[in-house]
Amino acid sequence: MPSTTNKKARDKMKQSTIIFLVLFPMLVTLLISCISAQPSNTDATMTINIFEKGGDGGAPSECDGKYHLDDTLIVALSTPWYDHGRRCFKFINIYYKDKSVQAMVVDECGTSRGCHNDIVDASKGVWKALAVSGSEWDETKVTWSDT
CATH class of the missing domain: 1.20.5 (Single alpha-helices involved in coiled-coils or other helix-helix interfaces)
Structure with a gap:
């Protein structure tokens, strides 16, 4: 027992x-x-865009049909990343060297405007927030992710 x-x-x-x-x-x-x-980081080329009326962005932004001030933290994404507007008004994280910033998607950077499929077309505000050196203004390598 x-x-x-x-x-x-x-x-x-x-x-x-x-x-x-x-x-x-x-x-x-x-x-x-x-x-x-x-979130996984995606490699991209960041280019500079003028979102104000008369700027190189051309027409108003795709997401809202409006122009935007260049000091705001906004971007246009390449057509595949723009995803038929599904990212409109959503924020993405952009990483450059040891800095990062959140920017709102307001536009598409389409191939008809000369954009490749790896473009984050950013306002001057984004470039300033990331403290990109003046010699790199125009085009630089970054990574980004959804927030």
Whole structure:
């Protein structure tokens, strides 16, 4: 006949096993969702755009049909990234060297305007916020991600 101490130990072991079998899959799922939720950085070429009336952006912005001040933190994205306007008014993170800034998508930089598929066309405000040196103004390498 088994002792009460051994029976209690076996019961405790069964409870621990059941708790582990229930909690472990939940923890794995949580970990995977946290990892997949991390934004991945996309390599891009940042160009400069004038979003004000009469600027090189040409027409008003695609997202709202308006012109925007160049000191605002805004961008136009290449056609694939613009994604038929699905990114309109959403913010992206732009990373340059050891700095980053959030800018709102207000326009598309289409191939009909000479944009390649890797362009983040940014306002002067974005360039200033990232402290890009004057010699690099026009075009520089950055990475970006959704916020």
